[in-house]
Amino acid sequence: MTNPVLENIRRSLGRTVQTPVNLRPDIYEPRVPESVDSEIAHFLDEVKKLSGVGQELSPSDIDSSLKTLVAEQNIRKATVCETPHLRQLGITEILNSLGVELVSPNANKHEMAQCDLGITEADYLLPETGTLVLRSSTEKPRGVSLLPRVHLAIVRPEMLRADMHQVFAESKNDNYLVFITGPSRTADIELTVTLGVHGPKNLYVWMMMGRRTNDAMNVK
């Protein structure tokens, strides 16, 4: 089967289907991570620079922190990813006890769009840029980090990766992946930075401390 576009390209380049392709040029060496503590500090610092709220938290503080968040942001409806770790932290129970109505993360988009708060984990974290990397599945649908006006990511140190290279090596065969680097932003009107134009206006990142292992950073 001939494809006119490919034929034109080959003609212009003076190539044929048989012409071998050279190896692509080498790239640089990936970044080497620092100690876990300084990687955590670096990551949270970048989140703050992006106008997000980043903090370390121990599991025993989760009740009071959620209570503060719900009050501060006037949260009435929330949706939570159904991952084992979030279940273990008892997030939905705490929200229930605070009088927040819960919507299934698999609910239809119109219902999801009514949520004030979406709670996710992250699959990977990039310290250099303060980036959350989220994969997609039925347990952690794409809408949770997108539709509600507040996004809370509850993350752990073992999610840290030194650089995009490691993230891609582990996840490039996924059908969907998103890097989230700060809250939704625009400067389209008179260059005034405005948060939350389409995606979440507020981004909270809580680094759960407590379960850290010494070899957390050796994960490749």
Add this chain to the structure above:
Amino acid sequence: MSQDTHPYIGFEEYSGHVPPSIPLAVQQATSRFVGGRAARVAELPQWEQLRQIGSDIRQHTIENMDVYLTRLEERVEAAGGNVHWAETAEDARRIVLQIAKENNVKNVVKSKSMATEEIELNHALEAAGIESLETDLGEYIIQLAGTGPSHIIVPAVHLNKEEIAELFSEKLNINAPTDPIELARIAREVLREKFLDAGMGISGGNFLIAETGTLVMVTNEGNGRMCTTMPDLHVAVVGIDKVVPDWESLTVFLKLLARSATGQKLSTYTQFITGPRRAEGEFGPKEFHLILLDNGRSKILKDPVGRDVLKCIRCGACANVCPVYKNVGGFAYGSFISGPIGAILSPQMLGTQAARELPYASTLCGACADVCPVKIPIPTILRHLRRRVAEGDAFAIPTISTPIRATANLASLALAQNWIYRLGARLLPIINPFFRKNNWLSDMPYPLSRWTKVRPLPPFGARFRKWWNVRSTKETESPR
């Protein structure tokens, strides 16, 4: 639009009466981006190395484009996506309309895309009775206003908040305040409904990864995520030049792009989409279509000098530093792409006839080449295209008039032939007494007067060869 039909781009005429608000607004934007970029570059000691690698990989990719596109098509289809090849803008529009028709689509939401601007997709959709809404805030504003973009990153920068409030009040039938944050909130509410109801999302793409058949989209507002997550149908229109070999090489471009464009380390949202969703509950489209757009790109590949324009990753850094762009803004370039990169892309894509003024829309100062993250030699290509414009090419008659070209040809003949040159050097001093005034030749007859009135010539008479011979004899004689 194709080579023959694009309307003439009157850069000079337009730039003669730029509204004063444009350079002011544009320079506010460009100086912010230039400052942001400089800060990011200063943080990264390996920046120059990164640029070199970026340039090498882009060069490699365009020289092997057929191989990577073949691989890309294979992998997209393996992931359950559909690949369509569009030789022309017309083909691309037809394919989009056909997909819309088959799925009975009435409303389309669009995320900002140069490729869909290039093929003027909105007109085609509207003509077919389909509402097509731009959802990037800046694009939404200029769509309401019915104008084109004045800057690649902040397309509505030429409008102030009062004008935007007036526009919103008029078009949305509300009483809009003049506060940028409030205006953004209004747009969020209006567009939120549109995202949820749209039958189809249309996007462009920043990169295509051949290795896995992945579409990469880089956005800040989140409208790109909305367009590719909410509707059941996602159609991406992407130029064939956007292909990259693999994920490893992509890391280089992600590091270069946001830093060069807005001075961010990464843009807020970077999405990696490989085919449609795999499970019902995860959100995302049921169907994914990738339209690979040629529209003259494969023809550009034929020119070994001009083809470097296809290395571009659309960051806009060249425009931000360009003294010409900063004074005329984006409209003057008369096409979907402006600034120095537009000045080298449009003539190659639309033909040196319609866009023949653009290669001259530059001082050749070279600032663009200094900041280009993939090291496109823009001034070299500008000069190359000036030559094509002046001397004509396969698509255009020469723009320089026959007498001038004849004179230039004669001059090059004379300068190349020793004896003619020497004869001329002997004869020219004869005319000195006729035109000499205060030791200058300032009043030559027309048409030479057009030059000499402004820049008088010194009298002819310097006997270079004589002087040289005397000088070299002296030097040989002098003791070492």
